[in-house]
Amino acid sequence: MNARANPNADVASSGVAAEELKQFVERIERLEEEKAGLMGDIKEVMAELKGRGFDTKAVRSIIRLRKKDKEERQEEEAILELYMQALGMA
Incomplete structure (x- = not known):
């Protein structure tokens, strides 16, 4: 071989x-x-x-969010808000 x-x-x-x-x-x-x-x-x-x-779940979310820069966080929040409105959740 x-x-x-x-x-x-x-x-x-x-x-x-x-x-x-x-x-x-x-x-x-x-x-x-x-x-x-x-x-x-x-x-x-x-x-x-x-x-x-x-609340450990909230703290984990905060830690995850703090890893992102402000613009990335704002974009994610805007998309989430848009999707929630589309589903009648907002």
Whole structure:
């Protein structure tokens, strides 16, 4: 079987490429672990927020909106308002 028929043969036969691939995979795994830790931290903060009487759904919406610039937010709100009017909801 030639290398073209099996692209993995190049990686397997090349110590440098295999080591580089291993390093990428290990970096991703570490980042995934950090991400899981951060998600756990966010969950704890949300539970604390809820325990203090705040609406977590509203807070998540605010966080999502704060990531957008003013123009993008206004455009989204205008489209939402237009659609709600079309459906008789406004």
